[in-house]
Amino acid sequence: MIQRRHVLCCSAALSAGLFTGLDARAGGWRNPCRAALPAELAQHPLLVQAFDDIDPVALWDMHAHLLGTGDSGSGCTVHASMQQWWHPVEVLRRKVLLNAACVAPDAASVDVAYVARLRALASDFPSGARWLLFAFDQACDDRGDVAPQWTTFHVPNTYAAQVAAASPERFGWVASVHPYRHDALERLDATLAAGALALKWLPSAMNIDLRDARCRPFYERLRARRVPLIVHCGEEKAVTGADREAYGNPLRVRAALEAGVTVVVAHAASLGAALDLDRRSQPRRAAFDLWARLMDEPAWRGLLYADLSAVFQVNRRPTVWRTLLQRDDWHARLLHGSDYPLPGVMPLYDPAGLAAEGLLDEAAVAPLRAIRDHNPLLFEFVLKRSVRSGTARLHPLVFDTRRLWAGRGYSALATGGTTR
Numbered sequence: 001m002i003q004r005r006h007v008l009c010c011s012a013a014l015s016a017g018l019f020t021g022l023d024a025r026a027g028g029w030r031n032p033c034r035a036a037l038p039a040e041l042a043q044h045p046l047l048v049q050a051f052d053d054i055d056p057v058a059l060w061d062m063h064a065h066l067l068g069t070g071d072s073g074s075g076c077t078v079h080a081s082m083q084q085w086w087h088p089v090e091v092l093r094r095k096v097l098l099n100a101a102c103v104a105p106d107a108a109s110v111d112v113a114y115v116a117r118l119r120a121l122a123s124d125f126p127s128g129a130r131w132l133l134f135a136f137d138q139a140c141d142d143r144g145d146v147a148p149q150w151t152t153f154h155v156p157n158t159y160a161a162q163v164a165a166a167s168p169e170r171f172g173w174v175a176s177v178h179p180y181r182h183d184a185l186e187r188l189d190a191t192l193a194a195g196a197l198a199l200k201w202l203p204s205a206m207n208i209d210l211r212d213a214r215c216r217p218f219y220e221r222l223r224a225r226r227v228p229l230i231v232h233c234g235e236e237k238a239v240t241g242a243d244r245e246a247y248g249n250p251l252r253v254r255a256a257l258e259a260g261v262t263v264v265v266a267h268a269a270s271l272g273a274a275l276d277l278d279r280r281s282q283p284r285r286a287a288f289d290l291w292a293r294l295m296d297e298p299a300w301r302g303l304l305y306a307d308l309s310a311v312f313q314v315n316r317r318p319t320v321w322r323t324l325l326q327r328d329d330w331h332a333r334l335l336h337g338s339d340y341p342l343p344g345v346m347p348l349y350d351p352a353g354l355a356a357e358g359l360l361d362e363a364a365v366a367p368l369r370a371i372r373d374h375n376p377l378l379f380e381f382v383l384k385r386s387v388r389s390g391t392a393r394l395h396p397l398v399f400d401t402r403r404l405w406a407g408r409g410y411s412a413l414a415t416g417g418t419t420r
């Protein structure tokens with residue numbers, strides 16, 4: 001059975017970071033959910049300088065999750081276990097995510113409160129900055145039937161499209177369609193016609209083998225329409241076993257690349273391990289290293305990208321941090337993303353730890369924490385603009401995320417136009 005703790009790409013990070021005593025770190029457990037930034041913080045040099053060399057209109061957050069319970073008629077669902085006291089870890093995860101997104105326990109509607117908070121956070125950014133909201137399809141079994149028992153969260157494409165259409169100046173949306181569904185291509189076409197900017201798969205949790213023949217028509221369509229495929233690779237821990245974990249192996253991404261698809265590997269596969277399928281003995285290696293190998297293969301230069309969501313969380317290795325900062329030859333292929341709502345899960349980020357590694361000025365720690373109490377999205381952006389390894393920093397191009405869609409026929413969207 002697919003392990004639910006892998007779901008939401010983010011939940012991997014949650015399980016790795018949340019239950020291991022990290023709550024003892026400064027800053028506490030709970031997101032204080034303060035309101036808009038006070039003026040003195042909004043004018044703090046660290047924050048002001050973070051926007052130097054950044055064109056807000058090109059600043060698209062590649063990786064933001066929509067979540068809901070369906071209480072507004074959105075069609076969103078969460079697995080029953082997240083409400084059942086005899087599943088304390090699942091229940092805690094739901095509470096943590098809702099707190100990260102500042103959805104009060106007594107909110108009249110979880111769906112509505114989630115989007116309202118996201119809009120409020122966005123309003124602290126200069127106009128033009130946008131967030132790509134992820135739909136999340138249900139898992140399917142090998143026959144292509146929906147597998148509710150494996151589906152922790154379901155966020156319908158229609159809902160993501162609807163939320164984006166209500167605030168086109170702030171939001172775009174990313175579709176999720178399981179390629180094994182009996183009507184998979186029809187669904188894919190409908191989402192593309194409705195203005196989806198990309199397609200997102202989480203293979204290990206959704207049960208998608210990137211080499212399965214049913215993916216091929218998808219690859220053809222995505223290549224022809226020049227639509228990027230966002231794939232979550234890696235896992236949270238080097239746990240051997242379940243076949244589906246193997247589906248998160250970055251090397252499997254070659255199947256899509258060989259078909260000419262533009263692929264964005266979420267989180268640069270920065271968590272977990274996978275088998276090195278290029279070696280006869282198939283040793284286990286860091287998923288990040290396998291992704292790095294693909295990045296250095298000349299054949300994928302115009303096709304393979306990664307998003308930098310979640311990579312500076314406490315559960316990543318310092319060598320990942322340093323490599324991403326120092327490999328400036330990759331920077332034109334790295335894309336800003338936040339993995340919202342995870343920046344609001346307090347134990348997952350530790351600016352003091354980055355400072356101790358020499359990657360952040362000590363003087364930046366306190367203002368970053370203060371920003372985060374008000375706006376985790378702004379915190380995550382300023383943090384990534386502030387980290388450095390020696391003189392190496394993330395190139396401003398990393399934050400010109402819109403460029404991925406340049407020449408892909410999305411000119412209306414590039415200026416915050418309609419979703420079509």
Ligand SMILES: [Zn+2]
Binds near residue numbers: 008010339
């Ligand atoms: Zn995510």
